[in-house]
Amino acid sequence: MGFARTCSVALVGVEGVVVKVQADLEPGVAAFTLVGLPDKSLSESRDRVRAAIVNSGAEWPQKKLTVGLSPASVPKAGSGFDLAVACAVLAAAEFIDPREIADLMMIGELGLDGRVRPVRGVLPAVLAAADAGYRQSSSRSRPQPRRCWCRASPCWACAASVSWWPS
Numbered sequence: 001m002g003f004a005r006t007c008s009v010a011l012v013g014v015e016g017v018v019v020k021v022q023a024d025l026e027p028g029v030a031a032f033t034l035v036g037l038p039d040k041s042l043s044e045s046r047d048r049v050r051a052a053i054v055n056s057g058a059e060w061p062q063k064k065l066t067v068g069l070s071p072a073s074v075p076k077a078g079s080g081f082d083l084a085v086a087c088a089v090l091a092a093a094e095f096i097d098p099r100e101i102a103d104l105m106m107i108g109e110l111g112l113d114g115r116v117r118p119v120r121g122v123l124p125a126v127l128a129a130a131d132a133g134y135r136q137s138s139s140r141s142r143p144q145p146r147r148c149w150c151r152a153s154p155c156w157a158c159a160a161s162v163s164w165w166p167s
Contacts, residue, residue: 002061004091004098007105007134008069008084009125010076016121016128018105020070021081023088028064034085036069039077048079048110049086056114061093079109080119086110105129105137 002025009016019036032046054060067085069076084106091098107125108116126137 002092002094002098004088004101006084006088006091006101007103007129008081008107009105009121009128010074011078011080011121011124012074014121014124016124016126017071017074018128018132018134019074019076019081020068021084021088021106022068022070023085023092024066024068025061025089025092026064026066030062030064032065032067034067034069036072037075038069038081039075041078042069042076042081045079045082045085045110048082048112049089051112052082052110052114053086053090055112058090058095059093061089065089065092078119079117080107080121080125082110083108083116103134103136105134107137 003023005020005022008019008021010019011017032050034043034046038045050060067088069081087096087101087104087106090096091101105126107119107122109119111117129137
C-alpha cells in the first residue's frame with residue numbers, strides 16, 4: 001500500500017554510519033515490526049513513535065507496518081532514530097509526501113507528547129550524512145561543523161516536522 005524512506009545515523013564509537021529507514025504499510029492485522037538489528041531502547045521506539053504521532057494530531061495507520069533499518073549488519077542503539085521512524089511512517093501512510101523526506105537525514109528522540117528531544121552524537125551524525133552526500137538534516141540541536149556542507153534544521157516537535165512537508 002504505502003512505502004517511504006528516509007535516513008538516520010548509527011553511532012559506532014565516535015563515527016557515524018548512515019542508516020536507511022524504510023517504512024512499509026500493507027493490508028492486514030495492525031502490527032508494528034522493527035527489523036534491522038535494533039537494541040532494546042530502539043525497539044521501544046515503537047511505543048514512543050506511536051504516542052508521538054497520535055499526540056501530535058495525526059492518525060496512526062491501522063495496517064501491518066514494517067520498519068526496516070539498513071544495513072542490517074550495523075548495530076543500532078538509542079532513541080535517536082525516533083524522528084526518522086515517525087516521519088517514514090507518516091510518509092508511508094501518505095500523511096506527508098514521501099519524496100520530501102527521501103533524501104533527508106533525521107536524528108532525534110521523540111517524547112510521548114511529540115516533542116523532539118536532543119540526543120548525543122549529532123555532530124558525527126551530520127558529518128556522516130554530509131560525507132554520504134546528504135545536504136539536509138533535521139535534529140533537535142543545530143551543529144555548525146566547519147567541514148560540513150549539510151544544512152542542519154532544528155526541529156522541536158513532531159507536529160512541526162510534519163508541517164514542513166505539505167501533502
